[in-house]
Amino acid sequence: MPWVIAIMVALTVIAAAGGLAMHNLAVTAQSELSGGATVQIVEASPTERNRQAQAAEILLAQHPAVASLRRVPDAELEQLLEPWLGTGSGPGLSTVSGAASDTDAIPVPALIDVRLRSAVTPGDLDSMRRLVAEQAPAARIDAQSSWLRPVFSAISSLQWLAFALVMLLGLTSGAAVWLASRSALGANRDTIEVVHLLGGTDSQIARIFQRSIALDATLGGTVGLLMGLAAVLLLGRQFAGLDSGMVAGGGLTGFDWLVLAAIPMVGIVIAVLTARLTVMLALRRML
């Protein structure tokens, strides 16, 4: 019985941690990205690309909606694209073979990350486009949230999935406790009957069971919480290892840790109430 509770609590802690991390990720990404725009300079010639990027940087810095902007250094881009394009293909190197030709390189765009003072509106994007149209004709300006929309919807589905899992685990734990207290009741049927016949009230008898179930649940809940937290910390380190800019912000806040610590408490309360209900219903059938 304590082991069933331990496993249920561990699984619930993991699912809840996943859901909370997803939620945090969605919130951070949302606020970060909704106020951001990306300028891509898609131009095959590196020198021309560089010139247009610098021009766009200077022009956009004067736009009233822009809070700050940052040219993503080529080295960083190269690193980002490395898994897809292989080493040596970045904008910093002309060709894979080191040939001198300007156009031989795989055309990687220059990227400018723009932070806006508030959420991006189509009007902002239009006026920014007009501003750079002449000096940097190869510039393509997009709101960051638009191309991240599928990611958002995936995150929100995962959030719901985690929520549904927590609910299901809660129900299953309740059912497990119900069955456990029913079998405990069966095993102690004679004892219950004797105490009943000696004048014990239903509440008195229920309390005997509540105490022993509460003890089991506390033991199981503590072990389960520790197992769950260990798994969450391990998974957290794995995700941190990915170190992709997108996953940052998916960590857990102090409040989240409190929520996770509360899970075994809720489990104990559910266990005790279920035990009480089971015993009371069984006693109701005795005179």
Added chain:
Amino acid sequence: MKNAETEVVTFNNVGLRYGADREVLSDVSFTLYPGSFYFLTGASGAGKTSLLKLLYLAQRPSRGMISMFGTDVITLPRTRLPAFRRRLGVVFQDFRLVPHLSAFDNVALPLRVSGVREADLHKPVTDMLDWVGLSHRSDAQPATLSGGEQQRVAIARAVIARPDMLVADEPTGNVDPDMALKLLRLFEALNRLGTTVVVATHDVHLLRKVPESLIMRLDKGRLSDPTGALRYPPRREIMPRDDDGQADDFGFAL
């Protein structure tokens, strides 16, 4: 409540059947008076245990009326029954000791149920265990006790709270004659303190040991009245007695 002092229990045309079987008790009517000592006797299967179950409120009759300490217990809401059960002491035919509790804790159970403080428990419980000769087995679990020892623990548990009525089902079935006599003396001592005692037994020799006892006899679920126990005042004098003043012939065979 006006007759609470004059009647402990009254049965009126009580019938009991288990499920759809024939009645195991039929038309049972009697009144038990405070401070009396009753034997309930009859052949095995006559319905003694069934009648006692009605007495200690473990079973509802199929028909008829039962009142206890002046209150109709048939129509009473079940939440009020524990208070009545606490005024009873019961020795079950199968003892029903709580298996994972020591002899001490089993005997202490009725006191704990009634909310007696732990500090006030120790002396009465050890005294009682002493009385039934089990003070050296105080910490023993029931499974490690012999049948007779278990029976004595069961009796100690039944009398520890000084019940208003003691109900004992074959309480001497597993002990030697000396211990049987000793236990009967315990019941008598309790009886002298005012407890109404009802002892079910099929052992005819036991009846002779308590001269002032009244006898109810069950035969196939119907009650007969060899000593006038069911009339009031009881007509003890109709009992033929032998020279040591004890009943000799009850007018029926067991």
